[in-house]
Amino acid sequence: MKNFIYLSIIGLLFTACGSGGGDDPVAPANTAPTVPALASPADNKLCLDNTVVFQWNQSSDTEKDAVVYQIQVAKDNGFTQIVSNLDATSNLTNTATLDKNTAYYWRVKATDAKGLASAYTATYKFYTAGVAVVNHLPFAPALTQPLINSVLTGTSATLGWTASDVDTADVLSYDVYFGTANPPTVKVSDNITGLSTTVAVEPTKQCFWRVVVKDNKGGETIGQVWKFKTN
Known part of the structure; x- marks a missing residue:
């Protein structure tokens, strides 16, 4: 009887000591490089x-x-x-x-x-630069709000952008096109000088908009189409 007890204890010790021996070490997670x-x-x-x-x-x-x-x-x-x-x-x-x-x-x-x-x-x-270029076209506008594919609540939306021109003395103005067609064809703002405009929106719609940047020397640049949804 004593021999049986001793053998049982020894078996338990071997089992306990060997229970974690086969576990593989966890590899550290890889992280992306920083943005240049x-x-x-x-x-x-x-x-x-x-x-x-x-x-x-x-x-x-x-x-x-x-x-x-x-x-x-x-x-x-x-x-x-x-x-x-x-x-x-x-x-x-x-x-x-x-x-x-x-x-x-x-x-x-x-x-x-x-x-x-x-x-x-x-x-x-x-x-x-070009050869004997008097005027450079404005750069394409950059989106500030609303973010692409964002979902908005309410009956109006504020559309915002930034724009610049390498000819820093040029005065910039903007035409804004908005609607549910892609590309939008309805001009909702004409020759505005601010960097935002507010439009009325309907619920559960996919909305598209774009900005045309114009300088005071007749140059203009058509921006890309941006989109958002309403709920």
């Missing part, structure tokens, strides 16, 4: 040479993974007209020859060796 910071060309810059050198600052990675960068250059701030798309470069600079007398937009993101990417940087815009 754009350096040059600066936002709203007029580039006198159409061969443009793009520069950005290095991202950091918590796990010390190798980091590569993707740089996109486009003719619109929605990046549907991309003219240069460089993937997986470890450099912090890239050179592209672009059209003269044209507005461009650029951004960069970082990706680590495990494939996890940061968000894109904020979009910077610049203009390439």
Whole structure:
């Protein structure tokens, strides 16, 4: 009887000591690199040479993974007209020859060796100079409110944007188009100088709107279509 008790105790000890021996260590979670910071060309810059050198600052990675960068250059701030798309470069600079007398937009993101990417940087815009150009077109407007695909409550909505022009002395005005058709065709504001306008909305609708930016020398730039919903 005593031998049986001793054997039982020894068996329990072996079981207890071996219960966790086969567990694998938990690998630390991977985190994305930090968002790079754009350096040059600066936002709203007029580039006198159409061969443009793009520069950005290095991202950091918590796990010390190798980091590569993707740089996109486009003719619109929605990046549907991309003219240069460089993937997986470890450099912090890239050179592209672009059209003269044209507005461009650029951004960069970082990706680590495990494939996890940061968000894109904020979009910077610049203009390439033309030959004997007297006036440059305004840059495309940028959205401030409401956010794309947001859902609004109420009977009215405030539409907001920002805009700029490399010709800093130019006076800008705005036409706003709004409706439930895409693209919107109803002009709800004409030649306004403020950066917002309020429109009436109906419930359970998909709404579309865009802004046309005009300078006082006859130049104009049509913005992309933005959208939101009402409930």
